[in-house]
Amino acid sequence: MPMVSKDFEQVIKFRQALHSGTLIRLPIVEVSIIAPSGKKRNIPLLFDTGASTTMLSAKLYSLLELQSWNQGTPCNITNASPVLAQGYQYQASMEIFGKVIACPVILLQLPHNPLYQGLLGRNTIFDEFGFGFWERTQDLYITANP
């Protein structure tokens, strides 16, 4: 009888930080941004199944070797209701969990957080992996062979 196998090669522990006396734990992953010149620089991103597209802080435009953050295709970034921010979309190459993926990214003005410089979203990227999300044990399980 053939069985569906869902096992994982990588485990990423949630990162934690103290905020106003409360320990906050977040699924943060490290991603390599590959510039057009081939340079690879890593940034931390929040793993976000609710983000349809990967979003990066506007401040990171020089990692993509752009002259400014707002020279791409304009797009509106929203939460539940009104338009929240203006973003600009680009095509970028990233190395994620050992795979190089060309995918859309959006630069926008994000709130400051030293532990993540953007949100790792679904578009193109999630097709390449399988994820197991264990909130209780504070682990993110990853397979590159879904």
Place this chain on the structure above:
Amino acid sequence: MKVSEDFIGSLRTIIESVPTNATSCKEFLADLDRIRMEWNVTKTGALGLKYWRFFPGFVSEEEAAVIRADRPSTKEGSRMDWLSENLQLIQERYADQWIAVGDHEIIASAPTLPELLTLIVDIDKPLVTFISAEPVEWEHAYGI
């Protein structure tokens, strides 16, 4: 860390094999229920098994922290661990600076990202982040 031989033996038996005398699919599924292994039969008739099982009380939370700290998931993971564990000190020292994080140290800092990149031009895959002097916002949500 004290874990009885019996407990380890039980774990080993469960992990290495699942004994069953089932003679039908229904009985086999009942055996899976008996050992509390989660399963799902799909519309196409495939059997899905959830591999991960958790055994509460294997070690204390303090011992778990030691074990987890000794086993970073990746090289990159250890840099992120170090950054998050030392965040308060780093924020105090590098407020409003871009930093590049190496193995348990800040290898470069600069007021702008282009300046930082010139300092780390020969380093492969440095971990780069911005340390704001403003209060950190922890909760927000976006979508398009």
